[in-house]
Amino acid sequence: QMNILQTAAGQSGLSLEELSAAALAVGGDTRLVGIDASQAAEALTGLYKAGLDTGDIFGDLNGYLNEGAELSGALRAAVDLQAASELDLATASDVVAVAMATFGLSAEEATHIADNFVQTADASVASVPELADALANVGPSARAFGLSLEETNLALGLLSERGIRGAEAGTALKSMLVNMSRDTAEVRQAWEALGISLYDSGGQMRSLPVVIAELEQALA
Numbered sequence: 448q449m450n451i452l453q454t455a456a457g458q459s460g461l462s463l464e465e466l467s468a469a470a471l472a473v474g475g476d477t478r479l480v481g482i483d484a485s486q487a488a489e490a491l492t493g494l495y496k497a498g499l500d501t502g503d504i505f506g507d508l509n510g511y512l513n514e515g516a517e518l519s520g521a522l523r524a525a526v527d528l529q530a531a532s533e534l535d536l537a538t539a540s541d542v543v544a545v546a547m548a549t550f551g552l553s554a555e556e557a558t559h560i561a562d563n564f565v566q567t568a569d570a571s572v573a574s575v576p577e578l579a580d581a582l583a584n585v586g587p588s589a590r591a592f593g594l595s596l597e598e599t600n601l602a603l604g605l606l607s608e609r610g611i612r613g614a615e616a617g618t619a620l621k622s623m624l625v626n627m628s629r630d631t632a633e634v635r636q637a638w639e640a641l642g643i644s645l646y647d648s649g650g651q652m653r654s655l656p657v658v659i660a661e662l663e664q665a666l667a
Contacts, residue, residue, distance in 0.1 A: 585620045
């Protein structure tokens with residue numbers, strides 16, 4: 448696993464010994480729940496492969512290894528997400544990295560990513576793995592429509608309460624976003640008939656929750 452990690456982290460400037468020390472430190476950190484060094488190395492491999500740098504992954508690696516600082520960054524967010532869900536650490540690290548890349552979030556916001564997945568799952572019938580599967584399908588489309596991670600997970604959580612969960616929910620939300628924005632005569636006429644516009648006077652897409660509320664009233 449360390450040989451694989453060294454290859455993935457080739458541009459990090461860290462030696463095999465430094466990477467090994469980091470994985471061992473995470474695996475032996477009693478402040479982290481249920482993590483061993485092998486799992487840490489696997490998660491680190493995924494984060495480096497996703498294009499994150501050492502600062503994004505660890506926060507202050509030197510402070511963590513030598514000064515007793517707590518682990519932070521994307522790896523800490525993945526550890527917390529793993530501890531609060533049914534995900535293993537490698538998968539949790541993938542979820543954090545994908546959310547960061549999809550919605551343009553920084554490593555400083557990584558902990559909030561984990562919190563949002565857990566909070567959405569707690570407030571709906573969707574599980575964290577189901578939300579992750581859904582986000583894999585709808586994430587890029589949601590970002591293109593200007594939705595935040597929070598708004599996207601909120602929509603997925605609401606869909607779960609209607610029995611639409613997991614990858615199916617992501618596909619359904621993506622289809623809705625794409626179809627309601629098609630530049631065709633049929634779609635334009637439908638919006639006009641309802642007296643609603645998806646865009647503001649400047650041509651920017653309006654807030655989706657506002658549009659959905661107006662749709663609900665118009666359809667009623």
